[in-house]
Amino acid sequence: FSNIDIIHVPKPLVISDRLIEKYDLFDELIHTFKLLCQCVSPIFVHPVGGNVFCYYELASSFGLDRPFYGLRSLGLDGECKPYTRIEDMASAYIAAIRVIQPEGSYLLGGWSMGGVIAFEMATQLQKQGQKVDLLALLDSQAPITKKQPTQINNYDAQDKVLVEFAQDIANSTGKEILNLNNLNILYTNLKKLEPEEKLDYFLEQAKMFNLLPxxxxxxxxxxxxxxxxxxxxxxxxxxxxxxxNSINSINRIILFRASSSVFHNNPTLGWENFSIEPVQIINILGDHYTMLAKPNIQSLQEAMSGYLKQVD
Structure with a gap:
């Protein structure tokens, strides 16, 4: 792979494997799905796993009508250290997108954690005097402070992260193999190992369950x-x-919420605390993960297309 891992949308397109050759730092940040027309392009931010493969079906669903950009985490290739603060991620990602789009208005979005980063990007862009016409949050919870447990169910932090990593990969790839029994076995086996042995064991198990190539x-x-x-x-x-803050008459925060969302605590998932205008909620077929997969992606694409046309 080059620094930009290209997802070839199944359309008659020619996509450069280097979008911006002279900006080496940003090569790793901007993942190009399509580069077609002169209309304003949606720019979506990676979820917690750091990759942007989750947006493949969404990018494909727009057909030949619109370019689509994805921002992935730095550090996936080990060429630099990953960021540890969302504020720093947002600042770096803004610098990257302004290489390809120097001025607003911007169309930002993200699924899960990606929506939170997109929100921080929107606030920073506003401080810079730039317009953000659309902030699309895909089943993203608002950044409301919670107490962080150091241990859960008697398992240490490293074990917890490894199991959450496995769950995230399995859910993102549609593999329903990590049932409760398998998770308990994984937890139990990890607990028996020394810290330096845990990663080797986990990698072996991840390959066995086809979670990793x-x-x-x-x-x-x-x-x-x-x-x-x-x-x-x-x-x-x-x-x-x-x-x-409100800059124009468009509903600034649009929450595309999975109809079978696991987040039932609040209809707006907490975003009413971060928007002056009322948060507009659009229910999308599927759960937190399947809302981005076929056939549910059609529901999301149709809903999002209406808002994109308003800002073109």
């Missing part, structure tokens, strides 16, 4: 896990101090 090496796995762990910590520590 068989050719993934220990170093590659370590980079992926480090990004995941840093992103979890960054998300937990993040406290927003600058709610999005």
């Amino acid at each position: 068989p050719d993934v090496e220990h170093q590659q796995f370590h980079h992926l896990l480090q990004v995941f762990q840093n992103n979890i910590q960054a998300l937990f520590n993040y406290k927003s101090k600058n709610p999005v």
